[in-house]
Amino acid sequence: MWEIIILLILSAVAFFITDELIPNLTDLFVKAGLFGIDLCKTSKKKIPEAIGVISGCVFLITSFLFIPVVFGNGLMDTQHFPHNEFAEVLAGLLSICCMLLLGFADDVLDLRWRYKLLLPTVASLPLLVVYYVNFNSTTFVVPIPLRQWLGVSINIGVLYYVYMGMLAVFCTNAINILAGVNGLEVGQSVVIALSIILFDIIELKGDQFKAHTFSLHIMIPYLATTLALLKHNWYPSKVFVGDTFCYVSGMTFAVVAILSHFSKTVLLFFLPQIINFLYSVPQLFHIIPCPRHRLPKYSEETDLLHASRTIIVKKEMTALTKLILRVLTMLHLIDKIEDEESITINNMTLINLFLIKLGPIPEVQLTKKLMMFQGFCTGVAFIIRYPLASYFYDS
Template sequence: MWSILILVILSILSYLVTDELIPKLKDLFIKAGLYGVDLCKNNNKKIPEAIGVISGCVFLVTSFIFIPTVFGNDLIERELFPHNEFAELLAALLSICCMLLLGFADDVLDLKWRYKLLLPTVASLPLLVVYYVNFNSTTFVIPIPFRQWLGVSINIGFLYYVYMGMLAVFCTNAINILAGINGLEVGQAIVIAASIIIFDIIELRGDQFKAHTFSLHIMIPYLATTLALMKHNWYPSKVFVGDTFCYVSGMTFAVVGILSHFSKTVLLFFLPQIMNFIYSVPQLFHIIPCPRHCLPKYSAEMDLLQASRTVIAKKDLTFFRKIIVQVLTILRLIDKVEDKESITINNLTLINLVLIKLGPMSEDRLTVTLLALQCCCTLLAFLIRYPMASYFYET
């Protein structure tokens, strides 16, 4: 475990480096035209975007520097060198590095959504190749209540690789969808990263010691650099993290979930993101009209955020749209206002749902509320993973 101690020291240094670089480099981003205006503020101040590339680069450099520490002793005895473990680490860092590059390209070029789905798929290919070479395990263990029909396990073959590719796509985009207010993207990533680290520490006593040690080698420096980024992205935000950060974060979580063999547990830590995705589906697929920005609406008079809204003209109210609006109304998941010509509902994001349920609130309070929800879902995830798991799987 001495390697973990060294990694913690390197991670502390990476926090300090990231914290130092962000204020020094942010003016370069503005000069390059990479800046935006905070739509939830009553000013037009230029705020640098895509700053997630700084924390991502420091994270990767820290991981590269750490490689000799992990494999230094093994290099002396080359016959016993763990080539499989070395390949896993390199593939993981390669996928994250690809996502850093592609995410920054998205921030610069403002790519369309169909490319946002393609990029994580391409970046995950090194990961899937190494998984095929080292493991190629495509078997799912069936929960106990269903074993009388499906058996103890089922081999789904190629579909397992489709599942892992979809996991990478979901993780990279889920954080990006639940975003738009100061500190939310970075905050939820910190909670998820901390949850994975706690899970790894708990599982170090088990028979998957190497897998969870591998996860810690990636998650600890990631958490350190993300904490430094959070310092500058918290309300009132001095920098915007951009799609780069969301992509790198999602791929990092997917990497440890896949190569450390606990992808289902990682998904449990994504419960708010899953809820937000399901809730947003009608607008994501343009069944319900979707504006370019679904951010909360800022009220300068009250200095509070309110739920933003979209209008559905009754002449465009198809049968499918009508059913969706009725279902959401019955479930009390929308705030609907109807007149003779149109129906006005809130935009379908978890952020707006919190605002219609709890009322208008300040931006920092809204962020804290959503992060508190993320923490509660983490506690639920651990409850499902440990006490409840014994009812579905043999311990």
């Protein structure tokens, strides 16, 4: 218990340090050319980008300072030192540190999408190596309805490591593609972090006490620094967080999911991001034309956001494109305008879907509604994880 109290104190200090550093360092980012223009505002003021590197650095430093608190007693008794647990902490922080470096490189160099998929894979290698050395458990429990055909459990071997590597890639990029309005990247990460912390607290009484304690040791300082960043990134945003923040956040969630052994539960907390990814697939794979930016369209006259759109030339449509458009139209998931030569639809993101369903709304209201949806999905996740899980698993 005393460890958590010290961690809370360190995290509180980290919050205030991050809150103080961000406004004091923003001019350095602008002078270095790391700035952007908010396309959803009338103002053309330069707004510093990649500020997520500040909160990420403070988060890592706080985690480093906490290591002696957790393992200090073990240093006095080297024969009983928990080497496996120590290796897990170091591997987790190393992966997060790698993503901080690679994310900042992406913000500076504006890397292509294929590298955005490769970077999390490379950064997750320390996690996978430690998992292999400490656990190497590649067996998953089969749901009760399927056990008559598949048995109680299945060992999928190396495919389990492929799954964990893909989890790291998904977590880092899922936050990145559900973005575009002030406070959204940081806001959704705060809700996910709170969800994981609540889940850890619920599970502390179970037999996985150490795993969930490890998760809390990572998530509490992350939440503190992220809340400080949200204060400056909320509407009207004074800073942009950049890909650095999205990468650090995604890898942090992947670290606790993999090393604390609740990856499926973490994916449940990513329901809005999963929905956004599935909805975006036709454009991400260029089955439907995908512009470089799919941000909402801002109206200076009304100060409201409208769904942005893309144009599909009928002569260039494939059979698959026609099928997807037909299905989406039947499900009322797109706003379609058709003429003789082309079809105009909204860009396929969850943000634009909210705008076509709710109508043009102010940016801050859009962010709040998306955050409410994230919170609602957390409630759904807990229902799936507890009451409904008993129908599919023994406990």
